[in-house]
Amino acid sequence: xxxVSVGFFLxxxxxTLVVTFIAAKRTSSAADFYTAGGGLKGWxxxxxxxxxxxxxxxxLGVSGAIALTGFDGFFFSVGYVVANLVLLYIIAEPMxxxxxxxxxxxLTSRFNEKRIRGVAATGTIIIVILYMIAxxxxxxxxxxxxxxxxxxxxxxxxxxxMTTYVLFGGMTATSWVQIIKASLLLFGTGLLATLVLIKxxxxxxxxxxxxxxDHGEKFLVPGMKYTSTIxxxxxxxxxxxxxxxxxxxxxxxxxxxxxxxxxxxxxxxTWITAIFFSLTIFLGFGALNFVGIDKxxxxxxxxxxxxxxxxxxxxxxVLMAFIGAVAFATILAVVSGLVLTGASxxxxxxxxxxxxxxxxxxxxxxxxxxxxxxxxAIVSIILALFAQNLNVSFLVSxxxxxxxxANLPVILYTxxxxxxxSTGAIAAMVTGLVSCLVLxxxxxxxxxxxxxxxxxxxxxxxxxxxxxxxxxPLGFIAGYLGSVLSSSKVPQEEADRIYKEIRVKAxxxxxxxxxxx
Amino acid sequence: xxxxxxxxxxxxxxxxxxxxxxxFNKFVKKKNTFLFSITAAFLLLYILLPILAFQPVLQQKVxxxxxxxxxxxxxxxxxxxxxxTVYVKKAASFDKAAAAVLAEYHAxxxx
Numbered sequence: 001x002x003x004v005s006v007g008f009f010l011x012x013x014x015x016t017l018v019v020t021f022i023a024a025k026r027t028s029s030a031a032d033f034y035t036a037g038g039g040l041k042g043w044x045x046x047x048x049x050x051x052x053x054x055x056x057x058x059x060l061g062v063s064g065a066i067a068l069t070g071f072d073g074f075f076f077s078v079g080y081v082v083a084n085l086v087l088l089y090i091i092a093e094p095m096x097x098x099x100x101x102x103x104x105x106x107l108t109s110r111f112n113e114k115r116i117r118g119v120a121a122t123g124t125i126i127i128v129i130l131y132m133i134a135x136x137x138x139x140x141x142x143x144x145x146x147x148x149x150x151x152x153x154x155x156x157x158x159x160x161x162m163t164t165y166v167l168f169g170g171m172t173a174t175s176w177v178q179i180i181k182a183s184l185l186l187f188g189t190g191l192l193a194t195l196v197l198i199k200x201x202x203x204x205x206x207x208x209x210x211x212x213x214d215h216g217e218k219f220l221v222p223g224m225k226y227t228s229t230i231x232x233x234x235x236x237x238x239x240x241x242x243x244x245x246x247x248x249x250x251x252x253x254x255x256x257x258x259x260x261x262x263x264x265x266x267x268x269x270t271w272i273t274a275i276f277f278s279l280t281i282f283l284g285f286g287a288l289n290f291v292g293i294d295k296x297x298x299x300x301x302x303x304x305x306x307x308x309x310x311x312x313x314x315x316x317x318v319l320m321a322f323i324g325a326v327a328f329a330t331i332l333a334v335v336s337g338l339v340l341t342g343a344s345x346x347x348x349x350x351x352x353x354x355x356x357x358x359x360x361x362x363x364x365x366x367x368x369x370x371x372x373x374x375x376x377a378i379v380s381i382i383l384a385l386f387a388q389n390l391n392v393s394f395l396v397s398x399x400x401x402x403x404x405x406a407n408l409p410v411i412l413y414t415x416x417x418x419x420x421x422s423t424g425a426i427a428a429m430v431t432g433l434v435s436c437l438v439l440x441x442x443x444x445x446x447x448x449x450x451x452x453x454x455x456x457x458x459x460x461x462x463x464x465x466x467x468x469x470x471x472x473p474l475g476f477i478a479g480y481l482g483s484v485l486s487s488s489k490v491p492q493e494e495a496d497r498i499y500k501e502i503r504v505k506a507x508x509x510x511x512x513x514x515x516x517x
Numbered sequence: 518x519x520x521x522x523x524x525x526x527x528x529x530x531x532x533x534x535x536x537x538x539x540x541f542n543k544f545v546k547k548k549n550t551f552l553f554s555i556t557a558a559f560l561l562l563y564i565l566l567p568i569l570a571f572q573p574v575l576q577q578k579v580x581x582x583x584x585x586x587x588x589x590x591x592x593x594x595x596x597x598x599x600x601x602t603v604y605v606k607k608a609a610s611f612d613k614a615a616a617a618v619l620a621e622y623h624a625x626x627x628x
Contacts, residue, residue, distance in 0.1 A: 071584075085559050093608075235567075260608075500533055501532040503536055504532045
């Protein structure tokens, strides 16, 4: 443990805590807690969404994957960037026009049924927990590398901090922590990429030549990780469509006042992520060339410490300490957003709306929100303590898979399909969720003939690491069949009336703009 | 600060009437055609990457040692920025169309 690391670490922690205590003064209602009162500006929310995208998996994971597997790692970068367009073109604006705090709110604007809310909230909680365990395990490993403290202490530190941000500052604090972290991360990666480029005389050609000659041409084409087309297609589908179904991303559209601001948020996010993920090439190839594969593998088999090691080569302890602190801020910000999203599903959807029938006073809602935050944090911390040796990147890809297969079909049908009904919604969500979990449990991340490579020894029944190519169509088909087969049971006149209302609201934003003054 | 939870204030909007307006349906149709055709196009170009990436066409070197997959990926990054800009421009015109529909509705005496 060195003093520079501790210094950067404390600076970032104090900065975010100050923000939290300023935000705490403004957090008095449930709307403040969950959605910062809907008062974020486009650029602020854009940075915050970018913050959600640029999780530890994106920063540490992608640069490590490029260093170890060349182009195969860059597939992720392409997926994260193009995913912005799906959000921008078909999700962001109708989502803002129809929703209040959660995904379930948006769905129940069309089907006011407790079972819809229950299933949607369950899906949200599962995605949040999978995502959160991955982040917490990553945080534990990173802090251990930087400070040499025990894994369980590291997880507890992160756990306590994220709960503090959420508990006191709610969505306002969480958003500002994301904005600070996204800015630091852009600066840090920009700096590393520039230093790498200087080493190659600012020549992209020279960098690729060096990689080809010194490390082999296999780094320049896919095939080191993904050996089949279908495997990579499946992964890519999960990335581009899953982003639009991730509850913590969707929740961010409720933090702005109207559809126009939601659109401007995503426009900001698109630029930030496009710049950031372009730079991952330099981080990955820089680490491969200057740190070397053996040294990267020695620190972490998944390559998760490639970026901090590159920083160490380029700028010594000081730069490594800075990048490490930025990575720590990244994890803290992402887990805070996840805690808030999980809490919204537990406290608002399950407790407030389903159990109490929406009859909570403002004060009770805020108490419920804080209680929900503490419970989701405790559950995740306990699970993360047991998950230390789990391969975490597959947890994240599962979360994307569920988002794409269970949430996206329902969202699209709710906004755009007249004949969609509540049976179809339940069918789509349950089918998407269950098929991801079942096919995933039969896949190569759980079963491997090589001992120690997965949880169980044996041949995987499903050869796909991410089963999205099967589960996404299943989710859409289930939603379609469920609606068509049950159409006779639905009172058609009432259903038509509600769909017309949804159609007008989604396309004109009439309800949102009318109540804002 | 915007009060986004006060849906009850606007119960008076007659959604049925707006939905029945010809101008509204024309606008929604135009908008959806634009949104879905562009979405289909970029998803197709996107999913061609992992398919073509394993074919000789994208494995060839294009500039020095930079192979086709990197060039195609760079193209997808540029496509994203371009389509983002296109959307923002186009959405401004949709906003005007939506405002015109609402103005027409109010002019007819709707609240």
